[in-house]
Amino acid sequence: MRRVSFGFHLPRRAGLFIHGGVNSQTSMAWASTSATGANLSELVERAAKQVHDALDGNEPDLLLAFVTPHFAAMHDRLPAMLRRSFGAARIAGCSAGGVIGGGEEIENRPALSLTAARLPGVALGLRYTDTTALPDEDAPPEVWRNWLGLHDHSPAGCVVLADPFTARVEPFLTGLDYAFPGLVTLGGLASGGMRAGENALFVDDDCHHGGLLALTLSGAVQVDAIVAQGCRPIGRPLVVTRCEDHRLQRVDGESPLAYLNQVFQEASESDRQLMRTSLFLGLAVEGVDGHPDAEEATYLIRNLIGADYSSGTAMVGAHLREGQVVRFFLRDRQTSQEDLTLQMDQYTARGLPPPNAGALLFSCLGRGQYLYGVPNYDSACLLGKLGERALGGFFCNGEIGPVGGSTYIHGYTSAFGIIRPRVMA
Numbered sequence: 001m002r003r004v005s006f007g008f009h010l011p012r013r014a015g016l017f018i019h020g021g022v023n024s025q026t027s028m029a030w031a032s033t034s035a036t037g038a039n040l041s042e043l044v045e046r047a048a049k050q051v052h053d054a055l056d057g058n059e060p061d062l063l064l065a066f067v068t069p070h071f072a073a074m075h076d077r078l079p080a081m082l083r084r085s086f087g088a089a090r091i092a093g094c095s096a097g098g099v100i101g102g103g104e105e106i107e108n109r110p111a112l113s114l115t116a117a118r119l120p121g122v123a124l125g126l127r128y129t130d131t132t133a134l135p136d137e138d139a140p141p142e143v144w145r146n147w148l149g150l151h152d153h154s155p156a157g158c159v160v161l162a163d164p165f166t167a168r169v170e171p172f173l174t175g176l177d178y179a180f181p182g183l184v185t186l187g188g189l190a191s192g193g194m195r196a197g198e199n200a201l202f203v204d205d206d207c208h209h210g211g212l213l214a215l216t217l218s219g220a221v222q223v224d225a226i227v228a229q230g231c232r233p234i235g236r237p238l239v240v241t242r243c244e245d246h247r248l249q250r251v252d253g254e255s256p257l258a259y260l261n262q263v264f265q266e267a268s269e270s271d272r273q274l275m276r277t278s279l280f281l282g283l284a285v286e287g288v289d290g291h292p293d294a295e296e297a298t299y300l301i302r303n304l305i306g307a308d309y310s311s312g313t314a315m316v317g318a319h320l321r322e323g324q325v326v327r328f329f330l331r332d333r334q335t336s337q338e339d340l341t342l343q344m345d346q347y348t349a350r351g352l353p354p355p356n357a358g359a360l361l362f363s364c365l366g367r368g369q370y371l372y373g374v375p376n377y378d379s380a381c382l383l384g385k386l387g388e389r390a391l392g393g394f395f396c397n398g399e400i401g402p403v404g405g406s407t408y409i410h411g412y413t414s415a416f417g418i419i420r421p422r423v424m425a
Contacts, residue, residue: 030358034101069192115392121220157223188396255312285404357420
């Protein structure tokens with residue numbers, strides 16, 4: 001195995017992180033833990049005890065639970081198991097190909113993670129929908145507000161968990177962005193199942209095998225997002241001069257494949273190999289249309305899903321439009337490490353969150369040990385930069401997070417949410 005050099009410390013304790021205020025009854029407090037083993041009932045009992053001990057016996061207001069597909073036969077029973085230990089908490093969670101709890105990332109083993117919080121002064125809303133009857137994406141904000149049960153205030157943050165096979169996630173995210181400008185939305189697509197009906201969403205006392213849940217946080221709370229897409233650009237920014245839906249036909253007046261051939265000829269051997277296996281297209285999202293020299297633009301990374309060599313066109317996993325600025329990107333281990341560090345440094349440059357802030361991580365199934373060759377890399381980076389604190393989440397079939405002020409579904413990404421007390425003016 002290739003040795004990886006870390007520019008940050010690994011957490012001193014795996015399995016349980018606790019952070020609260022001076023009095024966890026009156027100030028925000030978080031606890032996160034993970035447990036592995038073959039018996040789900042025992043895992044719930046063990047993890048619940050750790051969470052309660054961490055919160056000094058105080059009942060949490062919120063519980064997030066993620067469980068691997070090894071326990072698929074028990075998914076319907078999990079909410080009742082959790083309710084016996086957490087009588088008053090709002091419960092949200094889903095099935096997961098891998099879980100994150102207590103700062104530890106558990107992959108390819110039967111496991112459960114629980115992340116709990118006491119959130120004084122915070123109003124929690126929890127809504128499930130099969131997404132067949134969403135409000136129109138362009139409906140007035142009050143329509144979305146009423147639909148979510150948010151009549152008198154706007155949320156500071158929203159955690160969205162959804163089934164990738166059945167939920168209309170993108171229209172939901174577009175509607176939220178339109179109705180609640182400035183809302184920070186994070187989350188992920190449930191994983192572990194291979195087809196419709198095999199994933200699970202946990203919503204209080206119920207288990208659903210499709211659809212979407214939205215957990216909103218309002219009041220004395222602030223939610224920050226850190227989204228690491230893990231790519232670096234190759235070549236120059238380009239303007240789309242001809243396209244049709246997903247088909248990229250011309251950039252700067254020439255075939256995209258002809259342009260890529262030029263870049264390939266000038267690239268290093270290592271970049272040539274990445275161009276064969278890990279090439280993506282970035283779409284500028286900060287209103288820089290018509291300015292291909294916009295080196296500092298923020299890009300939304302999308303898959304290249306095919307090529308037509310006879311016409312020199314490329315198929316992209318996104319709708320395209322003429323005048324849009326795009327750029328090609330590469331992804332590998334080193335690039336992901338550098339981008340993750342950069343995003344963390346940019347966040348911490350604005351000041352560290354207080355120690356009683358909690359953290360959530362929604363990471364792609366293609367990251368973790370598969371990408372880095374070592375466990376806990378993304379988690380260790382956050383804890384090394386932000387200090388030891390509760391961190392929970394899961395490995396997703398798609399990650400949800402903001403880029404350039406709008407919310408998207410990503411791939412190969414880690415989306416972090418920092419939930420902390422709102423700083424009063």
